[in-house]
Amino acid sequence: MQHAPCEELLCFDAAVGVAPALDTGRDTAFMVVGFSTGMAPGALRRPALNLALVIDRSGSMAGAKMAAAREAAHRVVDQLGPDDRLTVIAFDDGFDVLVEAEAVTEARRRRIHARVDDIDDDG
Incomplete structure (x- = not known):
């Protein structure tokens, strides 16, 4: 054509x-x-994002489900840049803010990955 x-x-x-x-x-x-x-x-260029990852850590997420949720979170974190802001929240019958809304600089990216790795199911 x-x-x-x-x-x-x-x-x-x-x-x-x-x-x-x-x-x-x-x-x-x-x-x-x-x-x-x-x-x-x-x-x-895409506009900067202000994103929240809300991750279920209840007993129903035990094993492979939690591993998949962590992997998905890591992939999202790796796609974000210093103009983007990210909050990470884990919940079960309550919730914890693991990462307050902050720019995803390289130094903070490592800390965010570590916080995601620390999420464990409560089952």
Whole structure:
């Protein structure tokens, strides 16, 4: 599909055609839809986040469930940057704020990971 260069955030293109189907030889209509952007790679930045991870540490989270919750939390932490703020809360029949809302700098990231690792199910 040929199109003019895109100079917008998002450009759409569409084309229709008719061609013989390979299996029957009968004419078949088709449509091709495409999109492109005029933005340079890396030019789009997401806005800073103020995020809270609320992690269930009750007995129902024992074993593999707690391990999966910790792993998911670690993945989120690894995606955040110094412009993002993160709070970590663990709960069962009560709750504890393990990490107060703070910017996710490299030094704090290590501390956040350590606090997530310390979450244990109460079962």
